[in-house]
Amino acid sequence: MDLDLTPEETAFRAEARAWLAEHVPATPLAPPETARGFAEHRAWERTLYEGRWSAVSWPCAYGGRGASPVESLVFEEEYHAAGAPVRISQNGIALLAPTLLAHGTEEQRARILPPMARGETVWAQAWSEPEAGSDLAALRSVAVRADGGWLLSGNKTWSSRAVFADRAFGLFRSHPGADRPHRGLTYALFPLDAPGVTVRPVGRLDGKPVFAEIFLDEVFVPDEDVVGEPGQGWRVAMSTAGSERGTALRAPGRFTAAAGRLVELWRSAADPGDTALRDRVADAVIRARAYRLYAYGQVSRPGPPPEAEASLTKVFWSELDLALHETALDLLGADGELVDADWAQGWLFALAGPVYAGTNEIQRDVIAERLLGLPKGRRG
Amino acid sequence: MDLDLTPEETAFRAEARAWLAEHVPATPLAPPETARGFAEHRAWERTLYEGRWSAVSWPCAYGGRGASPVESLVFEEEYHAAGAPVRISQNGIALLAPTLLAHGTEEQRARILPPMARGETVWAQAWSEPEAGSDLAALRSVAVRADGGWLLSGNKTWSSRAVFADRAFGLFRSHPGADRPHRGLTYALFPLDAPGVTVRPVGRLDGKPVFAEIFLDEVFVPDEDVVGEPGQGWRVAMSTAGSERGTALRAPGRFTAAAGRLVELWRSAADPGDTALRDRVADAVIRARAYRLYAYGQVSRPGPPPEAEASLTKVFWSELDLALHETALDLLGADGELVDADWAQGWLFALAGPVYAGTNEIQRDVIAERLLGLPKGRRG
């Protein structure tokens, strides 16, 4: 039992830290919810790529550096500690790429991954629909067989970053006669500027167009842009869902860095004679540390972690994220309500955590049933 | 909108306070879970009766003083503020007596209430059974028709104070063919020393015989000791269940007094330079005050409060009681684990709050369904 990095890993950390120190923009980029800000973030993705830091865990052939799981965690620690910009390529890199690596063809990987790594193609997810939020099996958008491909129609929503992104990946009902509702779905990739696609921005609580609604009207997708077998999209997507809930999307480094900033805020803003908020600050620090060590434990075991473990992780990080930011707002006092300030923006982001990627209610059902062996009840 | 007492109520408070100041034993009585302590507490009930304080809300004819609801709350405030002994007659006075006043015959009231007020007859409840805890409709104990009465058989459990009490009240299945499981029950009174009754003490977590199990083997109960109509026991009992969850059993005065002691403890025990526990102390104070004012609001309205309101109340006081005592134990540090100390004894008592009188899970279901109008789901 140890937490020692190998000489290679130590060198990797030093290299990442030095590169970030040199390249992270000194002044914050414009917010990625504006055209200008998105362009600045896209340029940052290109900068990352040029340093070969945009997708460290990928094979070198696709633009990665074949980093080990430990190195990937180390990179995220350094990235967040450096206060580097938000990753607009995250949905592609953390959700689509693992799916392609597991279920895609070599042709797809070679064609799709390198431009993703370079920030040339930014991907959005297109899972949810108005009547299918937590309940993905209720999807209604369809893929109808056409010559050499499929015609996608329907209405997707809560598509993060889709306002400025280039392409999207999602599930479509291709075999309506399938015996169970989550069978007969197809995992398809489509351009957001294709004929038949309409993207309508959806404002977050603060009005920023963080999401979009996507309307599809007979959008043609060639067979080469279907991932996995047609009709098997649910199984293909589930491998992505694990990534979405697990440490890949919400790396521990994100929370340890935020907890560090919270301690700084507490030391500078709090009344030293009034430690009423101290336990909450300490809880954030403790939980961030726990998440980090938990992830180190996961990567110390051979093979990927069991699927249901992602449910434990997801509940934990989403509640940590929210508690951490709520504590910061309470510390800020009257300044806490200024919506454009960093902590309030972080709080808005964190508020969605218990809802997306499967509500925490569903995750707790999964934990109870799959990890504790309690009888299956009604899902909620 | 006011909180003013009438001159009569003010005089009532002064009289209660003066009497308690004179009569409350200077040294604590022995614990009521011992034969000696039970006898001392019974003598205290007699002393209360002699001052006409043992059942203030009852009509004078039965030994009460016809106190108004406001006066009853005032008495409880004074009683708990004076640090007066635990009431071993509480189950009789708060649970059985309201039932008799609502559903009993005049003969029953005249025969049963005065000795209860004098502490001569101490009553225990006999609701639960090993397979029917929260789910009272699953009761299996039976009442079989006999000449001039009923023969009770079965097994009751979690009967508080039954080890030393004189009589008990409970529900028995008298009409096994009834169409629904909570129909066909009869509300019967029986002596705990009758032939066929075996009382087996059950130790609480600290081993004190706070409960008993009661085994009944053809115990004869004459018709005059059935409350309400035979077979209607569920309806009769439900009027008691409201009392058990509402303010009658857990008077606000109990919590305001405890919150006051908690503040004293905090001021004397806590590190003034470390206010980490202060918010929890303040929360106890705030919630005790809220409960008190809520009760004043209830008695300001004509008629009894709606049945489902008792569910709100029960969840609130049971969680307040536990949080208050947990805070005290945390303040006490290493002394907090000494089980015979007052705060630890209070904590043990409070631990049961979220479970008895209908688990808080059931109460929340009731709140959601009856007060918020959400659809009925499975009970839990």
Added chain:
Amino acid sequence: MRFALDDGQTAFGRSLDGMFAAADTPSAVRAWARGEHGPGRALWRRAADAGVFTLAAPGGLGGVGPLPVEVGVAFVEFGRHCVPGPLVETVAVMALLSRLAEAGEAAPAKEWVPKVCAGRARVTLAAPARAEHGPRAGRAAAPAGGPYAPAADAVDAVFVATAGAEDAEPGRGPVLRSIGPARPYALDADAADAVFVVTSSDGEAADGDAADGLWLAPGHGPVLPSVDPARRLAVPAAGGERLAAGPAVREAAAHARLWAAYATAAQALGVGHALLDRTVAHARRRVQFGTVIGSFQAVKHRLADALIGLEFARPLLYGAAVALAAGSPGARAEVAAAKAAACDAAYAAARTALQVHGAIGYTSAYELSLWLGKARALRQAWGSPEDCRRDALELPH
């Protein structure tokens, strides 16, 4: 004892409820958030016509109050219908000016209170946190260097009030990343006819009386958006006309703060109920996994907890009203308890509302958003949760 609303009070609440329900307050909020104050001013006028502001003002100054219960009833409805504007601050200004008048400084009250009662003037107020609230508050309220110094940054140290959005000085706003201590923003200064500002000597300066002043601010810094779209914050410009000075200002400011906290608690309670009602309605309608989500036990229990929080905050609110009406020395603790409980209950209701609604609740276009941010903002307005808890320790047992 009659610890319940009487028929007149209940009817007053119902009539406000009906009036605002018919008035499309959400559209007014959206306009207000864009700096278009017309629809919000129309609501303001209707509230004035309904007599809301006269309830906070004493008889001698054109009011019929102060009547804290009725003010509470009105603010619950303001919260329920997310009525925009510096309503809390208006009540606080009335409390401040009438208390000053009682202390012999009657001129400002005579000028402003009748206009406010009649809906002819909209006012707001900036004030520092209470000095006794430890170094954190003390740091914010550090003496501004003798008589009120004319630098926007120094407004930290005072209560302030200024006039008209037109006077905004864009360069003088606070730094967004500035740290914690209650920099006294004025709410909706751009919509107010007068921005009152109180400066405080922080109880330290020997010659500090001069620093306790009430001012009419000559303008304000840039408007800063809040998590609540209906709240628009700005730091008042320093200087302006000094309306009063000395210990009477300090005492009146404390009184104003008490009323502000009380009105905020009432508003939060209304916000919480609006969130709960909308969420219950959604839970009865929305189907997932083939079932109405309101039949899931996890959903039911969260909603039940939200109701419990609100139902037990309500008596604390009216307990505070009774203490305010009596001028009881315990009023500060009672108001603090009410504010802590109501704001906690409202924020818990907001979190539950978001969780039960799922993603739709997270969007600005959906009406729920108008209450969500307000529940967060009111937590810190006029007394943080921690400050309230400290004061509540003095509650009678």
Added chain:
Amino acid sequence: MRFALDDGQTAFGRSLDGMFAAADTPSAVRAWARGEHGPGRALWRRAADAGVFTLAAPGGLGGVGPLPVEVGVAFVEFGRHCVPGPLVETVAVMALLSRLAEAGEAAPAKEWVPKVCAGRARVTLAAPARAEHGPRAGRAAAPAGGPYAPAADAVDAVFVATAGAEDAEPGRGPVLRSIGPARPYALDADAADAVFVVTSSDGEAADGDAADGLWLAPGHGPVLPSVDPARRLAVPAAGGERLAAGPAVREAAAHARLWAAYATAAQALGVGHALLDRTVAHARRRVQFGTVIGSFQAVKHRLADALIGLEFARPLLYGAAVALAAGSPGARAEVAAAKAAACDAAYAAARTALQVHGAIGYTSAYELSLWLGKARALRQAWGSPEDCRRDALELPH
């Protein structure tokens, strides 16, 4: 990096698990609670035979350690099987004596450590809270008036160790209603062959070095029952043989406290898992309202939360082990984080266990009770939740 137990460590845990599962520890606890130490001593002997104590002792003194990971593995099993006795205190004494030996005071270690390793001596330890933990702790650890004063009341101010239940002095116990500050009880002094006591100068006295002492207590006060039936507390008698004195004692005591907190965290984690496992089994079996209660969503979610708490406490525990093994200066913060998280998780599991079991869980005859009280008692043992959180603020980010 390999942040996981290796095969040997896993097998060691399994073997202890199997050994205690077969040993009817609940009966031993019930006997222990009555002051009948025979079955508990038999368990103790088996733990010693399995090598548990040698893991905490350095090689030069007959041990094979200190090996914090293995000690943690063992204490998780002690907690899971509610093994009675001053196990944590034994590890702390080993840490104390071996650190003293490193500082040149080797005699006590040479006398006691081999005996403890071999299971031939049972020891316990009384120690005051850390002096830097503010006035509350400071009050408890006030100087006893120069060199250790021979009054039982003064034991407040020291770490202590005494011998044999036979020497109990019934009149000298603490007052049950005494207030808060960590009066340093010795756990299971009546079952120990030696009760070590450390006295502290509280870092204040100029001539205070003499007050930093390690003593072998000559007896102890009456045994006080704990909420955990397996824990028997007594205040050691003052005086006795002084084994060591001076700053080395202070430094060694701090080291001992660290190990005690670490072992307590491990024990709490095991307690939490035992509570969860039993509760899950109950929820799968118990029928109410015609349904297995484990299918109710409210029950499932509470159990899921209990699991989350325990699963994320575990890595903190082993993170602390790694820091202890490295002698890292951050070990104090890591141990504090582990203790806070493990004790919170265990207590939350206890509350859930009670709620899911209902009344049966509330009875002393039911085995669950043996773990419930322990979860409560361990929260405060060797570092309160608040003290741990204060220390945890120093964690690396």
